Amino acid sequence: MARVGVLGGTFDPIHNVHLFVAEDARVRLGLDRVLVVPNALPPHKKPYAVSPAHHRLKMVELALSDAGPLEPSDLEVARGGRSYTIDTIRLLRERHPGADLVFITGADAIAEIGTWREPDEVARLCRLVAVSRPGVRLSDLQRLVPSSILPHIEMHHVPEIGLSSTMIRERVAAGLPIRGLTPEPVVRYIADNDLYRL
Numbered sequence: 670m671a672r673v674g675v676l677g678g679t680f681d682p683i684h685n686v687h688l689f690v691a692e693d694a695r696v697r698l699g700l701d702r703v704l705v706v707p708n709a710l711p712p713h714k715k716p717y718a719v720s721p722a723h724h725r726l727k728m729v730e731l732a733l734s735d736a737g738p739l740e741p742s743d744l745e746v747a748r749g750g751r752s753y754t755i756d757t758i759r760l761l762r763e764r765h766p767g768a769d770l771v772f773i774t775g776a777d778a779i780a781e782i783g784t785w786r787e788p789d790e791v792a793r794l795c796r797l798v799a800v801s802r803p804g805v806r807l808s809d810l811q812r813l814v815p816s817s818i819l820p821h822i823e824m825h826h827v828p829e830i831g832l833s834s835t836m837i838r839e840r841v842a843a844g845l846p847i848r849g850l851t852p853e854p855v856v857r858y859i860a861d862n863d864l865y866r867l
Contacts, residue, residue, distance in 0.1 A: 672699060685851060
């Protein structure tokens with residue numbers, strides 16, 4: 670049985686910690702591959718606060734151009750509209766019948782799973798892996814996640830690295846370098862397309 674990881678997110682922009690988390694999960698969870706899926710319109714963010722989906726998808730494609738079993742997926746961007754995890758998991762079930770699907774996302778996002786569309790169905794259709802995030806503890810998940818879903822969540826601890834997409838956007842806006850924080854093709858794409866400038 671194929672084991673397929675799904676790393677969803679905004680990726681505005683994708684950076685080296687995203688790549689580390691995807692590869693670490695692939696190895697430690699025994700996944701055959703990990704699909705990196707930028708969303709079209711994230712339901713929990715205001716549309717104007719997020720870069721256009723085509724830019725975010727292109728940066729993911731550039732970052733993963735030689736990443737082997739880490740693969741970009743345009744599934745949510747191609748579908749358009751608001752990106753609900755349940756829709757993505759159902760479509761992946763159709764495309765990969767019989768696969769063991771593992772949905773990987775930050776513990777901060779999992780803490781809000783009670784607000785997702787059909788959260789119990791998401792938990793039924795795939796394994797949920799919550800990647801440790803600064804400021805989010807296991808006790809927070811136990812308090813915030815519905816009791817019917819909590820048994821389906823597995824914590825995945827990674828080293829705490831002080832890097833975020835927000836930091837990269839702020840550095841670009843301030844005219845500071847981002848080389849070394851995200852793959853070089855992404856650095857060039859951001860500059861060539863004048864992203865994140867005020």
